[in-house]
Amino acid sequence: MSQRVLTTESGAPVADNQNSATAGVGGPLLLQDQHLLEKLARFNRERIPERVVHARGSGAYGHFEVTDDVTAYTHAAFLGEIGKRTEVFARFSTVADNLGGADAVRDPRGFALKFYTEEGNYDLVGNNTPVFFIKDPLKFPDFIHSQKRDPFTGKQEPDNVWDFWAHAPEATHQVTWLMGDRGIPASYRHMNGYGSHTYQWTNAAGEAFFVKYHFKTNQGIRCLSTEQAQELAGKDPNSHQTDLLQAIERGVHPSWTLYAQIMPAADAAEYRFNPFDLTKVWPHRDYPLQRVGRLVLDRNPDNVFAEVEQAAFSPNNFVPGIGPSADKMLQGRLFAYADAHRYRLGVNHTQLAVNAPRATTADNYGRDGLMAANSRGRYAKNYEPNSYDGPAETGRPLAAPLPVTGHTGTHAAPQHTKDDDFYQAGELYRLMSEEEKRRLVANIAGGLAQVSRDDVIEKNLAHFHAADPEYGRRVREAVEALRED
Numbered sequence: 001m002s003q004r005v006l007t008t009e010s011g012a013p014v015a016d017n018q019n020s021a022t023a024g025v026g027g028p029l030l031l032q033d034q035h036l037l038e039k040l041a042r043f044n045r046e047r048i049p050e051r052v053v054h055a056r057g058s059g060a061y062g063h064f065e066v067t068d069d070v071t072a073y074t075h076a077a078f079l080g081e082i083g084k085r086t087e088v089f090a091r092f093s094t095v096a097d098n099l100g101g102a103d104a105v106r107d108p109r110g111f112a113l114k115f116y117t118e119e120g121n122y123d124l125v126g127n128n129t130p131v132f133f134i135k136d137p138l139k140f141p142d143f144i145h146s147q148k149r150d151p152f153t154g155k156q157e158p159d160n161v162w163d164f165w166a167h168a169p170e171a172t173h174q175v176t177w178l179m180g181d182r183g184i185p186a187s188y189r190h191m192n193g194y195g196s197h198t199y200q201w202t203n204a205a206g207e208a209f210f211v212k213y214h215f216k217t218n219q220g221i222r223c224l225s226t227e228q229a230q231e232l233a234g235k236d237p238n239s240h241q242t243d244l245l246q247a248i249e250r251g252v253h254p255s256w257t258l259y260a261q262i263m264p265a266a267d268a269a270e271y272r273f274n275p276f277d278l279t280k281v282w283p284h285r286d287y288p289l290q291r292v293g294r295l296v297l298d299r300n301p302d303n304v305f306a307e308v309e310q311a312a313f314s315p316n317n318f319v320p321g322i323g324p325s326a327d328k329m330l331q332g333r334l335f336a337y338a339d340a341h342r343y344r345l346g347v348n349h350t351q352l353a354v355n356a357p358r359a360t361t362a363d364n365y366g367r368d369g370l371m372a373a374n375s376r377g378r379y380a381k382n383y384e385p386n387s388y389d390g391p392a393e394t395g396r397p398l399a400a401p402l403p404v405t406g407h408t409g410t411h412a413a414p415q416h417t418k419d420d421d422f423y424q425a426g427e428l429y430r431l432m433s434e435e436e437k438r439r440l441v442a443n444i445a446g447g448l449a450q451v452s453r454d455d456v457i458e459k460n461l462a463h464f465h466a467a468d469p470e471y472g473r474r475v476r477e478a479v480e481a482l483r484e485d
Contacts, residue, residue, distance in 0.1 A: 008035055014035055052148075054093040054094070055094075055098050055099045056093055056094045056099055056101045056103065057110065058188060059090060060297040060298075060300055061301070062253070063296055064086045065084070065296070068082065069081075069082060070292055071204070074201035075204040075320060076320060076321030086117055089354060090297055092109055093110035095107050102233035102239075103239045104230075104233040105184065105233060106183045106229065108127045112313040117359055119360065122318065124195055125315045127196050128185060129177045131174050131278060132174055134279070136332075137329055140332065143168070147164075159452055162448055163451070166456045169422070169463050173422075179443040180439070181440070184228075185222070186224050187239070188244050190220060191217060191221065194212070194214055195212060196212075200324060200399050200402075210268060212261040212282060213259075214289060215258050215259075248300050255294055259289035260290050261287040262290055265400070272416055272419075273419060274414065274415075274416045278327060311354045312341035318398050320399075346369065347369040348370065348371045348372050348373065351372070423467075426466075429468045437474070441478050
């Protein structure tokens with residue numbers, strides 16, 4: 001076999017890749033050494049800005065297979081028949097830490113899926129928890145600023161974390177999840193995934209349903225204690241990446257079973273919880289889980305940077321039969337996610353291999369811009385409508401229209417009968433065993449006791465007491481004991 005020839009980026013052969021060109025033996029370098037300049041310039045630019053959130057991530061390819069008939073609820077083609085398979089790319093991540101952070105930390109996990117369907121890519125962006133800390137996207141930058149590294153100290157500050165939560169009582173439910181036994185998954189394979197938001201399904205007859213997605217791990221739930229996580233993060237900061245990579249390489253393909261909670265659209269107005277509030281769940285006794293299909297991951301990316309770090313997920317990537325709901329956080333993310341990718345990767349990031357459609361072809365009038373790979377030239381028109389057989393609209397909406405009433409303005413969310421900020425947090429606490437409660441209280445107290453202001457501590461204690469008096473009392477006693485030491 002003949003030896004492959006090393007070339008410059010323009011394709012010219014490289015004569016010497018070991019020594020830079022100099023002015024004489026031992027002399028200064030020459031500006032004319034284009035190979036050296038090209039290598040150094042590319043090296044300076046080979047990393048793009050990291051994600052503001054979900055920077056630390058791992059990914060894999062696989063497929064989704066339909067196991068149950070859901071055509072009564074949605075006409076999405078990739079869910080259209082039992083046995084149908086669709087290629088998928090998944091990305092798992094922590095939320096708050098930077099790209100170089102450890103995997104085994106107490107933090108929610110991103111659970112993002114890209115379905116390469118024949119009707120276009122469908123992106124489902126969720127977490128390993130069914131709820132979140134806030135219910136309005138206006139507060140998202142403030143929330144993330146409170147959880148990320150402080151701009152002065154350069155590290156996460158308990159004062160910032162707990163001060164924000166003190167002023168956000170709706171976070172009590174998610175805080176209870178995060179500080180509980182499932183707050184640190186043992187691996188990406190051993191955690192559930194949730195769409196978290198409420199989405200809309202529309203069937204072929206035009207009937208609308210609201211849905212929540214639940215991906216239940218078939219490996220079983222496994223989590224780490226605080227002590228186990230601290231030890232593992234020190235030994236192998238890449239523990240979750242290592243586990244996912246090695247499992248797939250040795251043929252142990254992780255899988256999840258997808259279930260959906262399905263609510264007829266007419267139920268939403270009178271349901272006791274606001275069904276579009278991201279801080280709330282729908283109890284399973286009200287809307288039982290209905291099985292949909294099976295997600296399997298069976299192939300590792302060839303290039304983590306090109307395929308994991310440049311993977312761009314946007315919840316506004318819907319397909320016919322699936323659409324948004326009035327969930328405020330979802331509505332905000334419909335813009336924010338796509339805009340983040342336009343900033344990080346450029347306006348043509350959808351042309352990258354990991355983001356481009358695979359079972360169909362993107363065909364529109366988007367042209368040019370940075371890194372344009374597929375811009376049409378010559379006589380192709382860049383406007384619509386036109387008389388030159390360009391792509392045309394279908395006139396068929398992806399989902400059913402959402403009814404709207406009232407006046408514009410900055411309104412608080414409508415109140416349903418059980419829509420306080422603490423009821424579901426208390427329900428979650430009361431479901432726990434005594435040992436689970438003990439660990440939850442210890443995890444909360446360990447962080448809250450580090451807060452420097454007594455009023456911030458008191459505000460947080462009031463939230464836990466409102467969720468359940470025993471919950472609040474035990475956290476107070478644990479915090480006081482730690483602060484006396």
